[in-house]
Amino acid sequence: MHTTADRAPLLQGIESIRTLAELADPTAIARLLDQPAAISHLDDHTLDFLRRAQDLLLATTRTLTGALEPTRRPTTIDIAEAWHRALLHLPRRDDGPVLIHIQEFEDAYQAIPILVPIPEPPPVPTLETATTLVIDKTTGTVTRWPLLPLDVLTSQYRRYKHQEPMLLDNQPS
Numbered sequence: 001m002h003t004t005a006d007r008a009p010l011l012q013g014i015e016s017i018r019t020l021a022e023l024a025d026p027t028a029i030a031r032l033l034d035q036p037a038a039i040s041h042l043d044d045h046t047l048d049f050l051r052r053a054q055d056l057l058l059a060t061t062r063t064l065t066g067a068l069e070p071t072r073r074p075t076t077i078d079i080a081e082a083w084h085r086a087l088l089h090l091p092r093r094d095d096g097p098v099l100i101h102i103q104e105f106e107d108a109y110q111a112i113p114i115l116v117p118i119p120e121p122p123p124v125p126t127l128e129t130a131t132t133l134v135i136d137k138t139t140g141t142v143t144r145w146p147l148l149p150l151d152v153l154t155s156q157y158r159r160y161k162h163q164e165p166m167l168l169d170n171q172p173s
Contacts (some may be wrong), residue, residue: 006067014068018061021054022088029054058088079104086111121147136161 029050032038037049050057077085079102086100090113099114103160119130126148132147134157143160145153 011065011068014061014064017057018065021057021061024054026054055089077109079109082109082111086113119147121149121152 033050039056042050080102083100083102086102086109090098090100093122099116101112101114103110103112122129125148130147131144132153134143134145134153135141136143145157148156159166
C-alpha cells in the first residue's frame, strides 16, 4: 500500500500536466491543425487525437487525481470555477466568441453557451449604428462610442483623451 507521501510526486506531475492542458490555447491548436502543410503527413486517427488532446488530458488528470486521493475532502466549486470548467468543455467556435450563462441550482451549476455575432462597423456611423464601450486602462473611465473600426476608434479615442477635435472623414468636427 502506498502512503500519501509516496503519491505526492505523482500527484504533482499530474497537476503539472493538468495546468499545462488548461493553459494551452485551443484556437492556436486548431489554427495549426487547419494548415495543410502541418498535417499532410498525419493520419486521421492522429489528427482526431490532436484535436481532442486537451479535453482528454483534462479528463484523465481529473480521474487520476480522484483515484489517487480517495480520502480527499470534496471542494466547493464557485461560480467562477464553474464558468472556467464550462469554457474548457464547450465546443470551440472559430467564427466568434461564446458567452456562457451560468445559473446555480441546489447541487450544481447549469452552463448555457450563448453565441454572439460581432457586428461589422459601418463605414460612417449613423444614429442607428450600434454602440460600443471604451474602458480606459489608466482611469477605468467608461465612455460610449459608435461602433467604429478599431484603428479609427483608437485614433479618435486618443484625440478625445487629449481634448483635440474629433475627425469625421478626416475633417475636424
